[in-house]
Amino acid sequence: MKTAGANGAPVLEVRHIEKVYGTRNNATHALRDVSFTVEEGDFIGIMGASGSGKSTLLNCISTIDAVTSGTVLVHGTDVTRLKAKKLARFRREQLGFIFQDSNLLDTLTVRENIALPLTISRVPAHDVLIRVEEVARRLGIAETLEKYPYQLSGGQQQRVAAARALVTDPAIIMADEPTGALDSKNARLLLESLETMNERYRATVLMVTHDSFAASYTHRVLFIRDGRIFTELRRGDAPRQAFFERIMEVVAMMGGDGSDAL
Amino acid sequence: MLCKIAWGNVRRAGKDYLIYLLTLTLAVTVFYAFNTISIQVDLAGVSEQNSGMGDLLGGVISGLTVFLAVVMGFLMVYANNFIMKRRKKEFGLYQVLGMSRGQVARIMTLETLFVSLAALVLGIICGLALSQVMVFFTASIFKTQIADFHFFFSLEAFCTTVGCLAAIFVVTLIFNLRVVARAKVIDLMGAGRKNEIIRVRNPWLSAAIFIAGIAAIGVAYVRLLDQGLPYDGQPEGMRDFLITTVTVVVGTILMFYGLSGFLLKALQGVRGLYWRGLNMVTMRQLAAKVNTVSMSMAVIAMILFLAITSVTTGMSLADTMNNTVERGTPVDYTRCLVYWGPRSVAEMNSRKAYAEDDVVYAVATGPVDMMAAGKNDIMNPDTPEAKPFDLASIAGSYVQVDAFDSTPRDGDHPVVSLGDLCEAVDMPLPAGTENSDMTTLGLMVIDESTYNKYLRFRGMEPIELGENGYTITSDMGATVNDVYNKVLGEGIKLEIGGRALTPVQDRVPEDASTFQNAMMGMNSGTIVLPDDLVASLNLPLYYSYLMLNYADGVSVEEGDAYVAAPRTYSDVLNEAGESIAGWGTEASRTVTYESVDSMNGLISYLAIYIGFVLVLACAAILTIQQLSGVAEAGANYRILSELGTATDQIAHSVLAQQTIFFLFPLVVGIAHAMVALKVIIELVALFGGMSIGGTVGLTTLIFVVAYGGYFCVTYLMSRGMVHEATLARHAA
Numbered sequence: 005m006k007t008a009g010a011n012g013a014p015v016l017e018v019r020h021i022e023k024v025y026g027t028r029n030n031a032t033h034a035l036r037d038v039s040f041t042v043e044e045g046d047f048i049g050i051m052g053a054s055g056s057g058k059s060t061l062l063n064c065i066s067t068i069d070a071v072t073s074g075t076v077l078v079h080g081t082d083v084t085r086l087k088a089k090k091l092a093r094f095r096r097e098q099l100g101f102i103f104q105d106s107n108l109l110d111t112l113t114v115r116e117n118i119a120l121p122l123t124i125s126r127v128p129a130h131d132v133l134i135r136v137e138e139v140a141r142r143l144g145i146a147e148t149l150e151k152y153p154y155q156l157s158g159g160q161q162q163r164v165a166a167a168r169a170l171v172t173d174p175a176i177i178m179a180d181e182p183t184g185a186l187d188s189k190n191a192r193l194l195l196e197s198l199e200t201m202n203e204r205y206r207a208t209v210l211m212v213t214h215d216s217f218a219a220s221y222t223h224r225v226l227f228i229r230d231g232r233i234f235t236e237l238r239r240g241d242a243p244r245q246a247f248f249e250r251i252m253e254v255v256a257m258m259g260g261d262g263s264d265a266l
Numbered sequence: 267m268l269c270k271i272a273w274g275n276v277r278r279a280g281k282d283y284l285i286y287l288l289t290l291t292l293a294v295t296v297f298y299a300f301n302t303i304s305i306q307v308d309l310a311g312v313s314e315q316n317s318g319m320g321d322l323l324g325g326v327i328s329g330l331t332v333f334l335a336v337v338m339g340f341l342m343v344y345a346n347n348f349i350m351k352r353r354k355k356e357f358g359l360y361q362v363l364g365m366s367r368g369q370v371a372r373i374m375t376l377e378t379l380f381v382s383l384a385a386l387v388l389g390i391i392c393g394l395a396l397s398q399v400m401v402f403f404t405a406s407i408f409k410t411q412i413a414d415f416h417f418f419f420s421l422e423a424f425c426t427t428v429g430c431l432a433a434i435f436v437v438t439l440i441f442n443l444r445v446v447a448r449a450k451v452i453d454l455m456g457a458g459r460k461n462e463i464i465r466v467r468n469p470w471l472s473a474a475i476f477i478a479g480i481a482a483i484g485v486a487y488v489r490l491l492d493q494g495l496p497y498d499g500q501p502e503g504m505r506d507f508l509i510t511t512v513t514v515v516v517g518t519i520l521m522f523y524g525l526s527g528f529l530l531k532a533l534q535g536v537r538g539l540y541w542r543g544l545n546m547v548t549m550r551q552l553a554a555k556v557n558t559v560s561m562s563m564a565v566i567a568m569i570l571f572l573a574i575t576s577v578t579t580g581m582s583l584a585d586t587m588n589n590t591v592e593r594g595t596p597v598d599y600t601r602c603l604v605y606w607g608p609r610s611v612a613e614m615n616s617r618k619a620y621a622e623d624d625v626v627y628a629v630a631t632g633p634v635d636m637m638a639a640g641k642n643d644i645m646n647p648d649t650p651e652a653k654p655f656d657l658a659s660i661a662g663s664y665v666q667v668d669a670f671d672s673t674p675r676d677g678d679h680p681v682v683s684l685g686d687l688c689e690a691v692d693m694p695l696p697a698g699t700e701n702s703d704m705t706t707l708g709l710m711v712i713d714e715s716t717y718n719k720y721l722r723f724r725g726m727e728p729i730e731l732g733e734n735g736y737t738i739t740s741d742m743g744a745t746v747n748d749v750y751n752k753v754l755g756e757g758i759k760l761e762i763g764g765r766a767l768t769p770v771q772d773r774v775p776e777d778a779s780t781f782q783n784a785m786m787g788m789n790s791g792t793i794v795l796p797d798d799l800v801a802s803l804n805l806p807l808y809y810s811y812l813m814l815n816y817a818d819g820v821s822v823e824e825g826d827a828y829v830a831a832p833r834t835y836s837d838v839l840n841e842a843g844e845s846i847a848g849w850g851t852e853a854s855r856t857v858t859y860e861s862v863d864s865m866n867g868l869i870s871y872l873a874i875y876i877g878f879v880l881v882l883a884c885a886a887i888l889t890i891q892q893l894s895g896v897a898e899a900g901a902n903y904r905i906l907s908e909l910g911t912a913t914d915q916i917a918h919s920v921l922a923q924q925t926i927f928f929l930f931p932l933v934v935g936i937a938h939a940m941v942a943l944k945v946i947i948e949l950v951a952l953f954g955g956m957s958i959g960g961t962v963g964l965t966t967l968i969f970v971v972a973y974g975g976y977f978c979v980t981y982l983m984s985r986g987m988v989h990e991a992t993l994a995r996h997a998a
Binding site: 068089092093096097099101107108110111116119121122123124125126129130133 | 537541551553901910
């Protein structure tokens with residue numbers, strides 16, 4: 005089902021992107037020459053303090069924001085040059101989003117919320133309902149399908165958002181501070197779900213966070229500071245606890261930013 | 267300082283205030299313009315033709331102004347609440363920063379004041395322009411020429427407008443101050459974030475309620491069509507009508523209450539449609555919104571119903587009068603004499619015992635010569651020019667028609683009545699006549715030679731009744747004439763005075779049935795019988811009609827002036843000095859035409875005024891509801907955009923929602939109106955066939971412009987808001 009690049013291109017390739025806000029005289033460089041590659045089945049964390057540019061990076065990759073220069077290739081396609089219509093289609097088919105606040109439509113039931121990306125893509129009703137059922141079961145929210153978002157706990161809402169992100173089988177799942185609004189128990193549950201999605205269903209996940217604990221669930225962490233990639237950590241075969249400590253070291257070295265997050 | 271903040275707020279919240287400003291400005295414009303009507307009527311030259319029309323119109327309009335002020339006040343409060351809802355957080359912030367409630371209240375007062383003042387200025391400017399244009403409109407409605415057009419400004423209208431606006435201002439202010447005074451800071455601060463709790467109703471229950479509502483409306487329709495309107499004020503009829511009204515109101519409310527659930531269930535039934543594109547989002551948004559505004563939608567539907575009904579009825583009535591006035595004015599001048607009937611004579615004489623009245627009443631034994639009797643009237647009394655009212659001095663050709671009551675002097679029952687005729691042809695009594703005098707009192711009777719005299723006067727062929735012939739005349743509308751035509755057409759034999767009569771004509775001679783000048787038909791049925799039969803029936807006299815054309819040497823103006831001059835009305839006495847009759851209506855052709863024009867003008871004016879204002883108010887409320895809905899759903903649209911929905915698609919969804927919102931109350935209103943109009947037409951058709959056709963054009967135009975205009979503005983503004991919401995980057 006996965007729309008893997010037949011040409012063998014990586015899922016995501018970010019090449020020298022820059023993002024400048026403001027006018028020429030009063031310019032703010034949010035991103036400076038950022039490059040990295042994500043292979044299929046990766047689980048990548050992007051860490052950085054507030055204002056470091058990590059959210060801008062995510063927005064640029066997900067085409068919500070436009071880059072000033074550089075290219076973003078998804079399965080070899082340059083998404084920075086897509087026109088509005090194609091952009092919407094790209095977002096719909098290639099990306100899945102999980103936000104800090106779950107961003108569910110409050111007027112829709114859980115089932116409808118999860119089904120939304122599929123119905124927008126005009127998937128036949130029969131397939132829609134089967135796929136929603138399946139993904140809900142995977143994330144353990146099958147029994148909440150008829151409820152409305154406001155009837156769910158924050159953790160459940162985030163898992164619904166995760167289900168919505170996964171249901172289209174996207175090339176990349178973009179998670180922007182997904183645990184930001186959750187208590188530690190629910191945060192752990194969500195991260196474990198993401199881990200499961202990644203390990204068992206080979207979903208590629210890109211997670212922006214300033215929480216070292218959340219980052220320790222990933223395989224690889226990019227640290228951003230002042231719009232540049234400051235350093236990169238790979239987990240390898242290390243246990244999560246050890247990876248967490250290595251992350252904490254880097255965070256401390258970067259100036260203690262974000263260490264207050266735990 | 268507070269002033270500066272307030273001014274800044276108005277400028278910054280310009281978009282929110284725009285709709286408020288727009289509505290208020292429109293209100294002021296309409297307000298001012300319609301309050302200048304008496305001046306317009308002067309300028310348009312209506313008063314020269316018909317003095318008093320301007321005052322009458324002005325009086326009616328200022329009464330309506332109060333009504334308008336109430337409607338607009340309600341609207342303003344509504345629009346204002348919309349703004350307040352969006353700005354609660356800001357007012358909370360001021361308090362957090364240490365401002366006292368009084369200061370916050372003052373900021374708010376100033377804001378409202380700025381906007382109201384702006385609306386006043388803009389509205390008066392637009393109103394000035396509109397009132398100048400309306401002079402031409404007035405002239406065309408009243409069919410007059412504008413003799414001397416000049417720019418005008420009405421201080422009185424201006425003061426009324428300012429007064430009303432001030433009142434509205436105070437009301438909105440009280441509402442706003444209550445919001446600030448009551449709310450806790452924490453609530454104000456949280457207002458932006460706190461998700462509106464969406465009350466989800468059980469869709470099955472809603473669907474059931476919807477069906478129940480439809481059923482109630484259906485029952486009310488059937489009842490109304492079945493029973494008609496209570497035109498005669500009978501308590502039973504009124505009670506039935508009240509029940510019908512309550513049923514339809516309750517039904518409408520229930521229907522809108524259950525609407526969302528029903529739509530949801532209906533669409534969910536079609537899986538392929540529901541789980542497709544944004545359909546389910548559209549439906550859910552609609553459902554959520556309809557739940558909170560179902561009551562106001564029901565009210566809007568009812569108001570639209572009232573507006574459509576009143577406008578259409580009014581305009582059609584005006585149309586009818588226009589169409590019948592030509593047939594209704596066969597001669598230059600008519601006058602009518604009413605004879606006292608046997609029963610009224612007895613009653614009036616018995617009342618004399620305790621009334622200071624020395625007149626003795628009697629039943630006339632023979633017709634009064636109206637030309638001669640008229641000379642007892644004194645023209646220009648108490649002036650040197652006083653002289654007898656001598657119609658012979660202006661008359662060319664003339665004729666007097668004497669008509670008898672169909673109930674004999676010594677009898678209780680009419681020799682022929684509408685009820686009898688209906689029974690004979692097996693037709694129900696026409697709407698509006700069931701309990702009226704027309705049924706029981708019977709037709710009027712005139713003899714053959716009188717009718718032939720009338721026909722010759724009108725330049726028509728006389729008829730030949732022979733020994734046993736009869737015919738029926740009537741210039742009323744189709745409802746009554748259908749019965750007569752059937753009676754004549756089927757050759758129904760009538761048994762009168764021991765003689766079996768057969769009709770000599772196969773339909774009612776509608777053009778030879780008018781005995782007096784009038785806007786609408788006045789002859790509801792007069793049977794023409796052979797002379798000897800009439801004489802043998804011993805019938806009391808009922809009416810005498812004098813129809814007169816001015817002599818060749820007398821111009822219409824001279825003739826009209828003569829009959830219009832002030833004069834006293836004499837008693838009509840027999841040789842014994844007993845009063846046998848009283849003078850009835852008189853009318854010249856010119857006056858009848860003029861009053862038709864004025865009546866048309868009046869009705870058209872009121873219809874347009876009421877219709878326009880009501881539609882405007884409804885549309886404005888819908889607009890405000892929709893815009894606030896879109897603003898609230900802004901986050902949802904952003905999510906949709908991030909999920910990869912094209913802005914166009916979202917806009918389509920919004921359009922679909924708004925179309926339903928605007929269309930549904932309109933459809934319900936039109937459905938109600940159509941049923942009501944059907945009944946009204948039946949009733950009004952009594953006075954000459956009422957046609958809806960010609961007036962629908964103008965009515966529709968008003969609706970399309972006002973309602974459609976608001977719809978377009980709403981959609982365009984919503985699209986802008988959606989666009990903005992989707993452009994904004996999601997807040998971290």
